[in-house]
Amino acid sequence: MEGGRTFPLARRAGHVVGVDARREHLQRARFIEHALGVTNITFLESDLEAGDLAALGMFDVVYNVGLLYHLADPARLLRQCAE
Numbered sequence: 001m002e003g004g005r006t007f008p009l010a011r012r013a014g015h016v017v018g019v020d021a022r023r024e025h026l027q028r029a030r031f032i033e034h035a036l037g038v039t040n041i042t043f044l045e046s047d048l049e050a051g052d053l054a055a056l057g058m059f060d061v062v063y064n065v066g067l068l069y070h071l072a073d074p075a076r077l078l079r080q081c082a083e
Helices: 006-010 023-036 074-082
Strands: 016-020 041-045
Touching: 006 016, 006 023, 006 041, 016 023, 023 041
Parallel strands: 016 041
Antiparallel strands: none
């Protein structure tokens, strides 16, 4: 969502990582990030359905909006989050 959920989280957290598989979404999010002067967000391009979440490192919280119903195997992603 071009950072639509990421920016409100960044106001309340030390650091936020936003992940999207679509480069154009990330480009718009980075434009907004620059325009707002936000400095505590990292945007990553990654296909969460095919990728390995462990490669992204450890997180205190995983917040997911509007993704699971797009995946062929949403349980796989949820298992990876739990691990």
